[in-house]
Amino acid sequence: MSTDPAATGDPVSEFRPETLAVTAGRPDPVADAPLNTPVVFASTYIADGELEYGRFGNPTWTALEDAIGALEGGRALVLASGLAAVNAVLATLEPGARVVAPRHAYLGSLTQLDESQQRGLLTREYVDIADTAAVLAALEPRTDLLWIESPTNPALEVADLPTLLAAARERGIRTVVDNTFATPILQRPLEHGADLVLHSATKFLSGHSDAVLGALVTRDDALRDRLLNRRSILGATPGPMEVYLVLRGLRTLALRVREASANAAALVERMSGHPALVELRYPGFGAIVAPVFGDAEAAERFVGATRLARFATSLGGVETTLERRRRWPGEVATIPEGLVRISVGIEHIDDLAADLGQALDAAAGRG
Numbered sequence: 575m576s577t578d579p580a581a582t583g584d585p586v587s588e589f590r591p592e593t594l595a596v597t598a599g600r601p602d603p604v605a606d607a608p609l610n611t612p613v614v615f616a617s618t619y620i621a622d623g624e625l626e627y628g629r630f631g632n633p634t635w636t637a638l639e640d641a642i643g644a645l646e647g648g649r650a651l652v653l654a655s656g657l658a659a660v661n662a663v664l665a666t667l668e669p670g671a672r673v674v675a676p677r678h679a680y681l682g683s684l685t686q687l688d689e690s691q692q693r694g695l696l697t698r699e700y701v702d703i704a705d706t707a708a709v710l711a712a713l714e715p716r717t718d719l720l721w722i723e724s725p726t727n728p729a730l731e732v733a734d735l736p737t738l739l740a741a742a743r744e745r746g747i748r749t750v751v752d753n754t755f756a757t758p759i760l761q762r763p764l765e766h767g768a769d770l771v772l773h774s775a776t777k778f779l780s781g782h783s784d785a786v787l788g789a790l791v792t793r794d795d796a797l798r799d800r801l802l803n804r805r806s807i808l809g810a811t812p813g814p815m816e817v818y819l820v821l822r823g824l825r826t827l828a829l830r831v832r833e834a835s836a837n838a839a840a841l842v843e844r845m846s847g848h849p850a851l852v853e854l855r856y857p858g859f860g861a862i863v864a865p866v867f868g869d870a871e872a873a874e875r876f877v878g879a880t881r882l883a884r885f886a887t888s889l890g891g892v893e894t895t896l897e898r899r900r901r902w903p904g905e906v907a908t909i910p911e912g913l914v915r916i917s918v919g920i921e922h923i924d925d926l927a928a929d930l931g932q933a934l935d936a937a938a939g940r941g
């Protein structure tokens with residue numbers, strides 16, 4: 575759709591991520607072309623071309639795929655949601671496949687693995703993804719897929735990507751890295767040898783809490799073709815308006831991630847040592863922090879006392895949101911009852927620190 579070198583999704587680009595976020599996925603710069611890719615609402619196309627039908631392709635999808643592909647250093651596919659992307663990956667496995675996955679990961683991903691095992695489609699083994707020796711040991715019986723999420727949602731464990739991806743490659747094991755928390759601004763798993771990168775584009779890539787969308791990125795064209803086939807046949811197709819919103823949000827990805835990450839680091843400094851906390855989880859980068867309170871009640875007091883930060887699930891928006899994760903009955907039982915996941919936004923750090931500071935005092939019964 576575009577011959578602009580920044581927009582080809584070519585794995586080796588001369589541009590840096592900050593530039594690619596702005597330039598990739600644009601129409602060719604010819605007279606009277608719009609700067610932005612238009613939203614194409616189409617269920618069908620004049621026949622005998624590349625697209626044919628709205629479930630097979632859409633020019634607005636292609637623009638976002640060019641942009642996400644350029645940022646991650648591969649070729650992307652957009653899908654209806656992050657979980658549609660998870661489903662598409664699992665749908666490429668042969669029956670009886672063995673999958674090694676983090677015991678703490680996005681709840682919906684774990685649910686898909688559990689249900690797939692219950693239906694006899696695969697066997698999954700859960701590991702502590704931060705325990706590199708344990709993950710390597712778990713790969714030993716014949717393994718088909720190593721599922722990595724790093725940092726994990728919501729436990730914030732960090733995997734040793736270079737070591738795990740190299741070990742999997744040596745053994746011929748396919749790898750997928752859910753890069754939703756880090757974004758390609760902070761971590762590009764394909765550069766470390768991952769076969770696939772997965773995104774809930776609903777989160778940081780979009781950045782404005784107004785669209786649900788997923789993406790997969792790979793350098794393996796045959797694998798991309800199989801995933802594209804799964805998207806078409808499973809019907810996991812995104813709406814063009816959502817795709818447009820995510821592409822629009824993506825333009826500021828580098829700015830947003832940098833600002834939110836700086837806010838998160840500053841908040842950790844200001845919150846640490848508060849008597850209401852038993853632990854303050856922070857992977858050392860990114861915009862997600864997870865204070866752990868002594869019990870569910872203290873965590874709920876904290877969430878209920880915030881005035882600026884909003885009590886809402888999801889993450890990655892410009893606004894700060896938070897929730898106690900174990901309020902969800904299905905959340906993994908080894909996630910502490912008192913863990914609150916905070917998605918730090920781009921508000922002024924002093925306003926954020928004041929709000930969360932008074933909420934910490936309230937949680938400690940000093941409010």
Ligand SMILES: *Cc1c(COP(=O)(O)O)cnc(C)c1O
Nearest residue numbers: 655656657680727754774776787
């Ligand atoms: C939200 C999320 C998903 C699922 O994405 P949806 O867009 O909600 O379907 C997958 N992985 C992680 C890490 C997430 O945070």
